[in-house]
Amino acid sequence: MSGPFSDITDTVFADKSVLREEHQPNEILERDEEIDEYRHALRDVLFGNDPENVMIYGKAGLGKTAVTMYMMDALLAEVETREAADDLSVHTVNCNGKSLFIVVRTLVNELLPADASPFPRRGLGTGDAFETLYDQLDRIGGTHLFVFDEIDHIDDANTLLYELPRARSNGHIEKARLGLIGISNNYTFRKSLSPKVKDTLMEVEIAFSPYNATELQTILQDRAEDAFVEGGYDQSAIRAAAAIAAQDVGNARQSIDLLRVGAEVAEKNGDSKVTDTHVSRARSLVQRGRLRNRISDQTKHAQYVLEAVARLERDGQTPARSKQIMTTYEGVARSWGTDPLTTLKSIQGHLSELHMLGFFSQHERNEGRSGGHYFEYELDLDAAIVLETRESLELGEDPTAKPLE
Known part of the structure; x- marks a missing residue:
């Protein structure tokens, strides 16, 4: 009697661990x-x-x-x-x-x-x-x-x-x-x-500066030779993963993830070779997963500030000044059973860091003597993803376990 796994007889991977984040290469390329x-x-x-x-x-x-x-x-x-x-x-x-x-x-x-x-x-x-x-x-x-x-x-x-x-x-x-x-x-x-x-x-x-597409191709080629069986990948997959990551932030980890997830897409489709088509399909999966991981990597209060701006964004109240964000942040922190930070300077510090990390857009305003000089912030992400991720983190769920609709 055959079981649910009996028809799985082949894989494109020779050593999948080579495409994992924890893999430490014997040789460092392009650095x-x-x-x-x-x-x-x-x-x-x-x-x-x-x-x-x-x-x-x-x-x-x-x-x-x-x-x-x-x-x-x-x-x-x-x-x-x-x-x-x-x-x-x-x-x-x-x-x-x-x-x-x-x-x-x-x-x-x-x-x-x-x-x-x-x-x-x-x-x-x-x-x-x-x-x-x-x-x-x-x-x-x-x-x-x-x-x-x-x-x-x-x-x-x-x-x-x-x-x-x-x-x-x-x-x-x-x-x-x-x-x-x-x-x-x-x-x-x-x-x-x-x-x-x-x-x-x-x-x-x-x-450390971002990698360009050529450097990423060199890194991916080296990994692919160990990660895949002979004939298990096409050069178009290497080029596509490198190009996508280079256009984003020049992130080697992202390009490696694209190649790995692209191969998983290929296997799910029953294909024996990963190509640029599979990598393109993997793009949204990797980007969403990385976004969720980036959010979970932030400190608790940074996440509360991020959630506050996401709530304001959802309600059409952005760009917002730091005082308005602080008021919403205080409600967010209390809703999760945490005492909020008490100074505006601490909130402004989190806003500045989250802006630097690419979560927010920052707009400088100068209204002269009447209005003064200040910054306004708005989300550079999908507010629904931020709010969903925050809820799953507070409930102790794995924010990357379920796909986004």
């Missing part, structure tokens, strides 16, 4: 300039000197994290061959949705001996966590590089970026050397830091 900048920024580690602090900027999907992990692996391997280099440890934390205490506690628990009790979740403060962190760093010695992905999402970046770089000069550690690598999608993140933190960091900045 030679950024790798060279990274190489110079980290060279002091090879000679037993204090490492430079590095800040990496660029929008999502431009290879920031992939290049960083590639450089960390290469540096760890090279240090093993250098007599002058200290022992090197790399510690990586994604800061999205984490408080400063949780970040430091995570590092402490990574450094504690295997037989030690974990640092407690409650009862001790952030200062205690830093003190334990310094003790463990000096116990281990050597050079330590801290990689903070999405560092702009941490609640108290100023304290983190002041404490670690100055730990040695402030006498908290004697034997260990520390370096910090921050990765951010927010190009204006440095402006939010206090003057003393900026003076302390003295960091090397590396900016």
